[in-house]
Amino acid sequence: MSVYTHGLRVHHGPRAARAAVELLSSMRFAIALLTVICIASIIGTVLKQHEPINNYINQFGPFWAELFRTARLDSIYSAWWFLLILAFLVISTSLCIARNTPRIVADLRTYKEGIRAQSLRAFGQRAETVLAETPDVAAHRIGQLLVSGGWKVKLQHREGDGWMVAARAGGAHKLGYIAAHSAIVLVCLGGLLDGDLIVRAQTWFNGKSVYTGGGLIADVPPQHRLSPSNPTFRGNILVPEGAQSGIAILNQSDGVLLQELPFTIELKKFIVDYYSTGMPKLFASEVVLHDRETGEAIPERIEVNHPASYKGIEIYQSSFDDGGSSVKLKAVPMAAAAKPFEVDGVIGNSTEITNGTDRLTLEYSALRVINVENFGEGATGAMTSGADVRKVDLRGELESRLGAANKTNKPKVLRNIGPSIGYKLRDAAGQAREFQNYMVPVDTGDGQPVFLLGVRERPDEPFRYLRVPADDKGSMDDFVRMRETLADGAARSRAIDRYIARVADPKRPELAEQLRVSAGRALALFAGAERAKADAVSTGGWQAIAEFMEANVPESERERAGAVLVRILNDVLFEVLNVSREKAGLAALPADEKTQAYLTQAVLAVSDAHFYPAPVAMMMTDFKHVQASVFQVARAPGKNVVYLGCLLLIVGIFAMLYVRERRLWVWLAKDGASADGAAATMAFSVNRKTMDSDREFEHLKDRLLAIRKDTAS
Helix, strand or coil, X not given: CCCCCCCCCCCCCCHHHHHHHHHHXXXXXXXXXXXXXXXXXXXXXXXXXXXXXXXXXXXXXXXXXXXXXXXXXXXXXXXXXXXXXXHHHHHHHHHHHHHHHHHHHXXXXXXXXCCCHHHHHHCCEEEEEEECCCHHHHHHHHHHHHHHCCCXXXXXXXXXXXXXXXXEECXXXXXXXXXXXXXXXXXXXHHHHHCCHHHHHXXXXXXXXXXXXXXXXXXXXXXXXXXXXXXXXEEEEEEECCCXXXXXXEXXXXXXXXXXXXXXXXXXXXXXXXXXXXXXXXXXXXXXXXXXXXXXXXXXXXXXXXXXXXXXXXXXXXXXXXXXXXXXXXXXXXXXXXCCCEEEEECCCEEEEEECCEEEEEEEEEEECCCEEXXXXXXXXXXXXXXXXXXXXXXHHHHHHCCCCCCCCCCXXXXXXXXXXXXXXXXXXXXXXXXXXXXXXXXXXCCCCEEEEEEECCCCCCCEEEEEECCCCCCCHHHHHHHHHHCCHHHHHHHHHHHHHHHCCCCCHHHHHHXXXXXXXXXXXXXXXXXXXXXXXXXXXXXXXXXXXXXXXXXXXXXXXXXXXXXXXXXXXXXXXXXXXXXXXXXXXXXXXXXXXXXXXXXXXXXXXXXXXXXXXXXXXXXXXXXXXXXXXXXXXXXXXXXXXHHHXXXXXXXXXXXXXXXXXXXXXXXXXXXXXXXXXXXXXXXXXXXXXXXXXXXXXXXXXXXXXXXXX
């Protein structure tokens, strides 16, 4: 029997209906649908699903982002066209099975014992001999031998004392076709059951609608909520420590739906265990499930890859988040007009702050208590990533273990650099910058601890860090005072006087005056009190000094003049630092290596601070950490259907690949030369000719007809 690729041919009804049935039931149509589904699945794997539209705009641009949204490529597995193709594949494959199964079953029941004796000589694998026994005795003997060998046998007695022995084996090969195609149907049905089809059907026919607004979950109207008896869903639920929740959020392409659960989840404790390097080795949640109907409390422990199950709903440890941690921040002035202040906030909330006439919104976005960074040689570590240790970079982990050509042999040096606060400053136009500042100073390897103040314009960019040195008390106070002193003209003059008194020769007042003018001009440029030229871009720092040199010093003399100016400016800034300390009632710093290391980094930080895109930097002074677990809750009735489909697929593929369908015929007739002899003709047929089938044929010749290979004709 051969499996046909054309469709089911209906001989009655309208021509269009017959053509539609023929198309739907054809194997070519099913293969085309399966190909489209595979391509769509690849797109859904490569392209992140259910991301905000701004993420696609930032990554691909407005045109492609709009195309993805229009074609529903950002939510392929719940797109109407994907579900429609899946449904058509189920129908098409079912019709293919319905068309071919009767022929397969009929073929399994027939032994084809009516084949003509002359036709056996046309087979490629055949043998002929004369047996020393009558045809009926030989037929029964051969039949019994085949039955003992696992064959199914049928004997046919024909007129003229002839016997036909028909046998078959390996019928599971054809059953493998039914099993494999049934598996496709079951897997697709399981996908439809566990997908968004039933949820979307409730929005189409049950009066439910997607919610696109904001606010508290308790304020969402009933038309956006699904019943606890919903047969299938998959959503996320965030539960802070010490709190409980019983409503899951189902993300849709155009909003969300709320799924009521038959129980509430109370998070007692979120647990994170770490290796000695600071990397995580365990995420777990100790929860209590409260049944809404009976009030029963069931304690459970949920770990990654170890979900809990209750009332047919699986609860997985999906992720983690902040549960409303409270933070206390102190504003460090980064602009001349800014003033220091303190503010308290809660992660996820926002506060209105003012910068003179400008109003800014301070959004508290993230508190990371542990930040493990790589400080090995050549590693960027804390300078660029700002990564949370508990978020696993799977791609990076895989690449680090594969033999890539760019694989480095430099050892990693992992170190926890302490807590950090992430926040956004949003202006009146709605534009926001993202900031990440570390709470404690970090030693980056040069011996001078620095505070890392990170900023980026877009989420897809890495953080750029301003490195502010920590003073002898581990704070930023010296840096802040130094900047305030630079903005004070009288304080700058006092610092210059101290510098002149220290380095100038009292006997040459004319040189001292020239040095005073040069130092005053350089310090004013560095402080931003003067501009190198009218159209200067910079507002101070080393960039202003460079613009001044380009505008006023011939190119041939810039290197020598620049070296002199840098040395003068560094000496004057040392006096500025000590003047700022004396104004605060502190002792002046000695001119030693430790002070020089601090001053070098402080001068760089003051220079870079002119480019800091915010009037203040918010530094965290205290916090109260509240953890939260993100659980994925799923009711998946199609799971067992998919498991059955996978089992059938394995069985079917193995049956089609490794089970050979064989048929054997032996025609026994009276031998004209001997009254007690029988002329035997044997033919062997196999669906896939291999070396094993050749060996089996030789074995059957020897066992049934006593014909060895060296005597075979």
